Amino acid sequence: MTKTEDSRALLQQVAAAAGFSSDGATLIRLGENAIWRLDDVVVRIARAGQERAAAREVAVARWLAAKGVPAVEPLPLEQPVVTACGRAATFWALLPPHEAGTEADLAGLLRQLHDLPVPSFEIGRLNPFVRIRTRLAASRTVTDEDRAWLLNRLDGLEKGWRALPPGGRTECVVHGDAWTGNCAVTTGPDRRAVLLDFERTAFGPPEWDLTSTAIAYDTFGTLPQEKYRAYCDRYGYDVMDWSGYTTLRGIRELRLVTFALQIADQDPAASDQARHRIACVRGLRGPRPWGWIPVG
Structure with missing residues (x-):
């Protein structure tokens, strides 16, 4: 079957x-x-x-x-x-007829979410490293040399996550996978933005949610500066100003590298993008933004 x-x-x-x-x-x-x-x-x-x-x-x-x-x-x-x-x-x-929300739509919903008190039921603590190690172990696309480098990078990011610098925002309930694909906007006369997909919702630093949009601007280079500024203005904070941002960005990038490797094992057409992402995080493609394109 x-x-x-x-x-x-x-x-x-x-x-x-x-x-x-x-x-x-x-x-x-x-x-x-x-x-x-x-x-x-x-x-x-x-x-x-x-x-x-x-x-x-x-x-x-x-x-x-x-x-x-x-x-x-x-x-x-x-x-x-x-x-x-x-x-x-x-x-x-x-949902009624809808389309993906804008970055500003997402920012408004995240602001509401992050302001909520912790719920009475068990929410769990955010683990940003879910499946990264298993994806690397299972990948047939990655070379042994790149796998070793990426595993070493993972070790360093895990240490960085455990020792995030002070000055961040108060921990709260976070969405966990906060990109515009998980924000829908109804297309009828009463335009309404809604959140969806709560598979990764947990308790943790709100900066984790904000980093998803930041890397669309910073790493992918697909989000224009004016849209990123509108996002930050709507939320009321720019995560890139926090010294812990580079650690969160590194984790997000590594997740996206291993996701591309997972897709490449199923669809060889994604192999070039997976190898490009590895070269980027290894410092072989110059400074960000790197022009990553979606896979899968």
């Missing part, structure tokens, strides 16, 4: 368990999570072993709604639904 066929079989199980029919389901995305549409319902099927994370996603979304922060809405049923093979699925109300 193909990955899509395997995922559809899982969808049939979880949909039936939740009282839905999977007839006519359409695949939205098949990545680390499988996302399907059933009429006006969106189903997210998590990776194996992610039942607790899926439950936390639902709890976070309900907590945000109670606090008045616009977010996607989980259906009012007991979640997650877990298959016999241990795959957890969550069910969400389909």
